[in-house]
Amino acid sequence: SINDQLQSIKPKFFLIKMIKVKTVYSSFIPLQGPLLALRDWVAIESDSSNVLKRPDLHRMMEMAAQKLRLMGGTVELVDIGEQELPDGQTLALPKVVTAQFGNDPNKHTVCVYGHVDVQPAKLEDGWATDPYNLTDINGNLYGRGASDNKAPVLAWIHAVEAYQALNMELPVNVKFVIEGMEETGSNGLDAMILAQRDTFFSDVDYIIISDCGWLSRRPALTYGTRGNCYFYAEVEGPKQDLHSGVYGGTVIEPMTDLVGILGDPSGKILIPGIREAVAPLSDEEWRMYQDIQFDIDNYKNKIGVNELMYSNKVDLLAHMWRYPTVSIHGIEGAFSDPGTKTVIPAKVTAKFSIRQVPNMDPAMVKKQVTDYLHSVFAKRKSPNKLKVTMVIGAKPWLADTQHPLYDAGKAAVKRVFDMDPDLIREGGTIPIARTFQDVTGKSIIMMPIGGFDDGLHSQNEKMSRYNYIEGTKLFVAYLNEVSQIKHTSV
Numbered sequence: 001s002i003n004d005q006l007q008s009i010k011p012k013f014f015l016i017k018m019i020k021v022k023t024v025y026s027s028f029i030p031l032q033g034p035l036l037a038l039r040d041w042v043a044i045e046s047d048s049s050n051v052l053k054r055p056d057l058h059r060m061m062e063m064a065a066q067k068l069r070l071m072g073g074t075v076e077l078v079d080i081g082e083q084e085l086p087d088g089q090t091l092a093l094p095k096v097v098t099a100q101f102g103n104d105p106n107k108h109t110v111c112v113y114g115h116v117d118v119q120p121a122k123l124e125d126g127w128a129t130d131p132y133n134l135t136d137i138n139g140n141l142y143g144r145g146a147s148d149n150k151a152p153v154l155a156w157i158h159a160v161e162a163y164q165a166l167n168m169e170l171p172v173n174v175k176f177v178i179e180g181m182e183e184t185g186s187n188g189l190d191a192m193i194l195a196q197r198d199t200f201f202s203d204v205d206y207i208i209i210s211d212c213g214w215l216s217r218r219p220a221l222t223y224g225t226r227g228n229c230y231f232y233a234e235v236e237g238p239k240q241d242l243h244s245g246v247y248g249g250t251v252i253e254p255m256t257d258l259v260g261i262l263g264d265p266s267g268k269i270l271i272p273g274i275r276e277a278v279a280p281l282s283d284e285e286w287r288m289y290q291d292i293q294f295d296i297d298n299y300k301n302k303i304g305v306n307e308l309m310y311s312n313k314v315d316l317l318a319h320m321w322r323y324p325t326v327s328i329h330g331i332e333g334a335f336s337d338p339g340t341k342t343v344i345p346a347k348v349t350a351k352f353s354i355r356q357v358p359n360m361d362p363a364m365v366k367k368q369v370t371d372y373l374h375s376v377f378a379k380r381k382s383p384n385k386l387k388v389t390m391v392i393g394a395k396p397w398l399a400d401t402q403h404p405l406y407d408a409g410k411a412a413v414k415r416v417f418d419m420d421p422d423l424i425r426e427g428g429t430i431p432i433a434r435t436f437q438d439v440t441g442k443s444i445i446m447m448p449i450g451g452f453d454d455g456l457h458s459q460n461e462k463m464s465r466y467n468y469i470e471g472t473k474l475f476v477a478y479l480n481e482v483s484q485i486k487h488t489s490v
């Protein structure tokens, strides 16, 4: 009837109005709705790398599940077993939250993946505000996990809530997979995806991930991530720490060995075989990089340096996204407190990682790194013992930007931001992306809403009110665009 038709037009009109409505972003507007939800989520120190914080992480997963339950979703907390710690003890992994809204066989089904664990953060690290107390300064919401990845996960939840609030049917069925171990390699999630391939994932058509950021103020769609191989290199010498005055000069120090095998002034990867495996940069990719908006001075200012490894845009983007890099993160066992302790540490463990790209393979990288370090160590003829372990082996991921998912993404960005997105890659790693692709055979899009200067993993991480709310509008619009994709596209 006419009435039914009017009913179906009215909410759609509201939806378009909601997307187009100009929101005022000011710190003077008190936190409400989505901002309060983000405050509550940031308040939980869900640090997946710290075993002492595991109870908080369990609480975080329960809180995410409860939010989805209250919205009427079909929610499960999936037990993914235990994690083995380096000392041989075991610890329960945080359960994975799965949820489903709608199961209409005539609609597409999208699966939104995100995580609610965070990297460590302490006020003493140099934060200007308490990392677990969401603080608004000039429209930026500061807090650990605000951008990586709590606000983006919440923005997807709010997108579903927006349809519900308007009494509108979701244009697609929406599933969620929310995990709590992303920052430490997504332990247990690969097995869970494999186990549920023919159940939870059987009707999923497309996978959407919003766990990354824009490159500039221009919105972006991401089509590649680097992988990550994370290593521990342990050098063990005397049976206990020693006084450097009493024993220095007689003992072959583990720290000297460690620095000796890791150190190279170029900061480049010397390990044979690694660079040779890298897929060459094609002319087309090179051309694409030239069109991307990237302000080198802005980038330098953001991180507070005067000079970078390369001085032109294409080289910088290529080395950020599609060449491997090595970073040394820290040395466990070394003296690092303030003061002047004169100690020879008995055992030191370097932590470093290699971001890898197509066509590198983690198993091969593990062998190459282990063989190389042992060969360099052998030349030192040291009596100390070296042990090399790879603790994370996450593969890189690359998508086809010609897929209709990306056309739908461009249309949604245009609708909300009135501009075309940059098509970018990401230097960081989303360990599970490749598993989703390989196990389910479905296409993935990464649709970031984080700002280019959000400070992920660093001090003063933030998410702006603007990106959070406009990002939610983007997701609302995107669900609508995805529903228009022809049913034949996988």
Ligand SMILES: CC(C)C[C@H](N)C(=O)NCC(=O)O
Residues within 6 Å of the ligand: 148, 149, 182, 183, 211, 212, 213, 225, 228, 426, 427, 428, 429, 430, 431, 456
């Ligand atoms: C920018 C990254 C893809 C964000 C992601 N959450 C992350 O930090 N992954 C782990 C990593 O070390 O890259």
